[in-house]
Amino acid sequence: MEIRHYKPSDEKDWVRCRALSFLETAYFDNVLREKEHYENPSIELVAVSEGKIVGILDAECDTTENRVCTGKKEKGAMIWHIAVHPDFQRKTIGEKLLKELEKIAAQKQVMYLEAWTRDDQWVRAWYEKNHFKLVSSYLHIFMEGNELPKIEGNKSEMQLVQGWAHYTGENKEAVKEKFKRVHECVCYTKVL
Template sequence: MNIEIRAYRKEDETGWVRCRVLSFLDTVYYDNVFREKERYEHPAIELVAVYENQIVGLLDIEYELEERTVCSRGTGLGGMIWHIAVHPDFRRMKIGNQLLNEAEKLAKELNLNRLEAWTRDDLWVHGWYENNGFVNVNSYLHVYSDHTDEIKGVIKSNIDQLYPVQTFAHYTGENKEEIRKQFKRVHDCFCFEKNFN
């Protein structure tokens, strides 16, 4: 199978969105849906994997020209992996590895010293990062609620007759088990980092 790894082009947008949506459906990011490709404030390495004119993989890394303007950790200039996805019909063909290898080559040419990626608690995703030289360095919680009883006493509106029904929040405290008991949908969000030597 001949997979082409190349730079993203504007005309790839529909295929990029389709690939990303399909690849996220069987992950804990199943409802993190984009209707159009994200645009970045800083420069980005944007790659796609193409098979027979179909986008079957993608990788976006926004990178720094000034320290700590994109990445949340580390020193020197880094790049943040915002999106990496492989179409479910094309998994286990090393497409993600090919995208990452090309991105790392470009990142090193740009004098970046590391990549940072945040992901949730899909263990197979953790394994992929670890197998590619990333180290789990930090975590916090993503907390969802679409249950009024969970929100009551936690979130309220200062606007008369406006009632929160659904929330998404970050919990960065130490009492993670208490949060897990209080809310039905809680995900660990892990930071994986790869330093270039």
């Protein structure tokens, strides 16, 4: 297996790897049809085995303090995607991608990494095992049908059928009881 920089010709396999990797997570419906491109400098890595992309990692770097990252008053890098193809999980590919990111980030004078994830305990455990610290969280609420707020006006012209919201208040348990699909989105950081 080789860890290398992403190339534009990798896009189709990158999208497939991400889709399959996210399928069994709380991000199962966050489907991309093409790879994201970043406004700021980025570190985009792939893990390749037998000519196939089996792991991905994208991180966007701050050019000034808090341009991309949300937490600290120093230059950071936001991990937007880290994923390993399901057939290759539990083989330390994620750790190898992370180590390569850390090496390149240090050369770019990045002081810390930031990553947001949802409430998959195995994903949280992976971040914690790799020395990330949980620093904050909010709720991501998906609403359908009778869970949706009512819209004023002519109902024949517009009908809300799905929606989502962020909840940053203190009464998280009450919100979790009110809606069927609620994810806790958590922020992890790692000082380099």
